[in-house]
Structure formats: C-alpha cells, structure tokens
Amino acid sequence: MHVVLNQKGGVGKSTLTVNLAAVTAEAIGTQPDGTPSVLAVSVDPQGSTSWWADRVGDELPFLFTQAHKDLDGLNRLSKVKGVRHIFVDTPGWLDLSEDDSSADPLGDGRAAEILRAVLDNADSVILPIEPEPLGFKPTLRTIKRVVEPRKLPYTVVINNWDPRDGDVDLKQTQEFVEKSCGHLARTVIRHYKLHARASAEGVVVTQYPANRVALQGRQDFDKLALEIALNGASQ
Ligand SMILES: Nc1ncnc2c1ncn2[C@@H]1O[C@H](COP(=O)(O)OP(=O)(O)OP(=O)(O)O)[C@@H](O)[C@H]1O
Numbered sequence: 001m002h003v004v005l006n007q008k009g010g011v012g013k014s015t016l017t018v019n020l021a022a023v024t025a026e027a028i029g030t031q032p033d034g035t036p037s038v039l040a041v042s043v044d045p046q047g048s049t050s051w052w053a054d055r056v057g058d059e060l061p062f063l064f065t066q067a068h069k070d071l072d073g074l075n076r077l078s079k080v081k082g083v084r085h086i087f088v089d090t091p092g093w094l095d096l097s098e099d100d101s102s103a104d105p106l107g108d109g110r111a112a113e114i115l116r117a118v119l120d121n122a123d124s125v126i127l128p129i130e131p132e133p134l135g136f137k138p139t140l141r142t143i144k145r146v147v148e149p150r151k152l153p154y155t156v157v158i159n160n161w162d163p164r165d166g167d168v169d170l171k172q173t174q175e176f177v178e179k180s181c182g183h184l185a186r187t188v189i190r191h192y193k194l195h196a197r198a199s200a201e202g203v204v205v206t207q208y209p210a211n212r213v214a215l216q217g218r219q220d221f222d223k224l225a226l227e228i229a230l231n232g233a234s235q
C-alpha cells in the first residue's frame with residue numbers, strides 16, 4: 001500500500017494517486033472476473049478524488065473508495081480480495097504532528113486516528129513536491145515528523161515542472177532534496193494542461209487521446225510507476 005502524503009496543499013497528491021493507480025491498473029491487468037486489481041482510496045474529506053472518480057464513472061480503470069471516516073475499513077484494506085496495489089490520497093491540511101491532539105480538522109476526533117491507520121498499513125510513502133525550493137520546508141517536516149519515525153520507505157517526487165520555465169528551480173529543488181533526505185525519484189512529473197483539466201473532463205491519464213503531448217504526459221506516470229515498483233521497498 002502506497003500512501004501519497006504531504007502536509008503542503010495543492011502539490012499533486014490527488015493527481016499522483018489517481019494517475020499512478022491508472023497506469024498500474026493498466027500494467028497489471030484485471031482479476032479473472034474483470035474486477036480491477038488496483039484500489040485507490042481517499043481519506044481526504046474534501047473528496048476531490050471522489051468527485052474525479054465519479055466523473056470518470058464506469059470507465060474508471062481501478063476500484064475507488066472514499067474512507068475518511070472508515071477506520072475499520074482502512075485497517076482491513078490489505079485484505080481486500082484480489083487487490084494487488086493500493087494508492088491512498090490524503091488531505092493537504094492535516095496537522096501531522098503526533099503530539100498535537102488538537103489537530104482535528106474532521107471535528108469528530110478521528111482525523112489523527114485515520115491518518116495513523118493509513119500509515120500503520122503503509123508499505124511506502126510518496127511525497128509530491130513542486131519545483132520551488134522555498135516550498136520544501138513543509139515537505140521536510142512531513143518526512144521528519146511522520147515518515148522517518150515510522151521507518152517507512154519513501155520517495156519524494158517533483159511534480160508540476162514546466163520545462164518552459166527552464167531548469168534553475170528544478171535543479172535547486174533536486175539538490176535540496178538530495179542534501180536534506182536523499183530519497184528523490186528520478187522521474188519528474190511535468191506540467192501539462194491535460195493533467196489540470198483531467199478531473200473536470202472525467203478522464204485519467206490512461207484515457208488521454210493518443211497525441212504526442214498526451215503521450216508525453218502519460219509517459220511520466222508510466223516511468224514513475226515503474227520506478228516505484230522497482231525501487232519501492234528498498235529505499
Ligand atoms: N503535473 C501537473 N500538470 C498540470 N497540473 C497539475 C499537475 N499536478 C497537479 N496539477 C493541478 O494542480 C492542482 C493541485 O493538484 P492536486 O489537487 O493533485 O493537489 P493536492 O496535493 O491533492 O491538493 P490538496 O492538498 O488540496 O488535496 C490541481 O488543479 C491539479 O489539476
């Protein structure tokens with residue numbers, strides 16, 4: 001089970017969750033009865049992934065469940081029959097500090113419990129960040145406070161890099177990650193308008209039209225999925 005996590009909002013957690021689930025589902029195929037073998041889970045009560053999954057409808061290539069209140073369900077996830085990979089989307093605004101019991105954005109005392117259940121069942125963590133060196137601190141805090149204490153393998157993935165902006169920020173971000181934690185994915189997810197429009201259009205990356213730009217956008221997710229599959233638990 002891969003948990004997509006970052007205390008910083010808007011860095012691409014939902015985008016990575018959905019599209020990694022899509023390319024992985026296509027790569028490993030369905031169960032004999034046609035049921036997908038990949039499950040995406042959202043514990044973000046804002047439900048943007050849920051909205052996206054609804055818009056894709058019957059064509060969604062993976063199973064999806066919204067579970068921000070379902071503690072028991074989260075603890076049983078690894079036992080869902082026939083599911084071989086799980087990607088979990090988390091909210092950006094959770095206070096992830098273990099010692100802060102006032103962190104309760106759900107208002108019912110369960111937010112910290114839900115996050116703990118997700119992390120207790122995780123095999124690895126994927127942390128998307130944007131190529132802005134100044135924005136790296138919240139990510140580092142997430143790593144130091146939440147990921148490293150649990151000794152979970154993790155990968156930091158630079159997302160939303162627009163090659164038209166040049167590579168100064170990209171390089172600085174890469175250096176910063178290498179120096180401060182070293183778990184940087186080789187794959188960079190580039191910025192494409194197609195990704196930004198996908199949820200409203202009700203498509204996931206494997207359903208983009210077969211033109212050059214769309215294939216480039218898709219290639220990034222294929223590469224990232226392969227990298228995670230090959231490196232995942234070894235880091
Ligand atoms: N590689 C990309 N190319 C283009 N747009 C992107 C890319 N990655 C993310 N976006 C867009 O940036 C916005 C934020 O992405 P997303 O919703 O995935 O972030 P998030 O971390 O899940 O945010 P939140 O913390 O609010 O849940 C969305 O509008 C999304 O479509």
Ligand SMILES: [Mg+2]
Pocket residue numbers: 013014015044048089090091092
């Ligand atoms: Mg999100």
